[in-house]
Amino acid sequence: MAWLNAHTNFDPDRYCASVIGIASSLGGDHDSGLHRHQRGQLLYTRQGCTRITLAQQLCLLPPSRAAWIPPGVIHRAVMQQSVDYRSIYLTPELCRELPQRVCVIEVSPLLRAVLEPMALADFDSDWQQGKFVHLLGLCVSEIREAAQHPMLLPLPRDKRLMALLATPEKLPPELQMLERQIGASSRTIGRIFQRETGMSYQQWRQQWRLMRAMELLATGRSLGYCGFELGFASDSAFIAFFKAMTGSTPGHWLK
Template sequence: MAFITQQDVFDPDILPAPLLGIAAELAKHDSEEHEHRRAQLLYAARGCMTVTLADRWLILPPMRCLWIPGGIRHRVQLHGQVAYRSIYLEPALAPNMSHECAILAANPLLAAVIERIAYWPLNQVIECPSARDLVPVLVNELHMARLESTGLILPCDSRLALWLEDLDRHDELPGLSVLAQQLNLHAKTLTRIFQRETGLSYQQWSQQWRLMRAIALLAEMPSVSSVAQRLGFSSDSAFIAFFRQFTGTTPKRFMKGDERETTGAETHAGGE
């Protein structure tokens, strides 16, 4: 069984099997910045992770998975107790997958395949030929999975660097004029920075940040009311309305992995 503990050191690139997985129960874990040659699929049936890339911050709620192509530097941080699952693939097994990180909805079949592989012995694909039959199922489900947007592009202007480093210690962001004063910038200059480097106004960016902060807190705190109060909403209903506006569903349904209401064609991770 490929079950690891918080103290174990694991390097997927030194193992011979072309596909392998690990499972763990982790709490408040920080991988620090790293990369590996293999592609990685992160998943948690319970708990929440944040992933920091060079240019963006991603949040991985329960019942979603994150595709990380090989060679991309990333840092994974776990919030609260997390049922951590990670699958590592040789790039040749999924040549048509995105070359960018992508958050995907994990339907019941994809979730079950991830769980099965995560508990395999590390050499299962080599020693058990029938195990290889699961590989095309995994890859096909990844191609068909719905893309989700729980990411935030980070401005790279050096004048914002210290402020960005401190973001995870806050539950609310200042208004544009207050932040500009804190950074010793003109409000118009700050507006241009966000628009140029993120494609969003500061107001839009801060609202997306607030949503991601809410998701992280929902994984740690006992109730929607606790999160609403922590984030400074006037009432539970105001928080739920805000959450529904951005996700199409309620906080409780979202954290259970229930699909949001969608209209029109869905977007998938692989191919046309």
């Protein structure tokens, strides 16, 4: 059976089939802990939001998007409140033509339709014949050709900054406060962030706020709650920020 619950300790590498699929609906928070597997993983969030932590990146997986995680990548998935997701694990041989780094992709109607029977297939299915070979071929093709979304936030490697910015739920301080907390000038902080993330600190902080806003909205938080958590003076200020960053209002984005 391919349905799993929140307490299942699942290891896809235990199985022999070239494709292993699971379907899961989780109520309440769930943390996979740091782990890796020999297979590549496509993680599709049908409902709810998943945060994936990598060695030097944070990745947000909002509803209707999928994360591609190549074989051997150490990662941690945190799911908050109610999450309905599908996961497909592919052997390294099947991953050779797929992206070699973690990315968030658009899930086309075809890929969505293909993932459901793949996630529900028996673990001993033969993926080299019958309908399974066609499902697999479509799945690999759709992953390879899918549009990618910039939902990855690089993290600084500087130890002082890592200690302050390591908590994904905690709003990063404003630049003046950060200067006092780590004892470095704004110019030094700017050089570190440009070198290690490709962004200024202000740009990085705004991207962090956007990703956190999407996570809060996707888990049912109100506009007022989101604005307060992210340091905005009013709902209208939060909406204006969200629209400037994404081109749409929070309500339209949720739809």
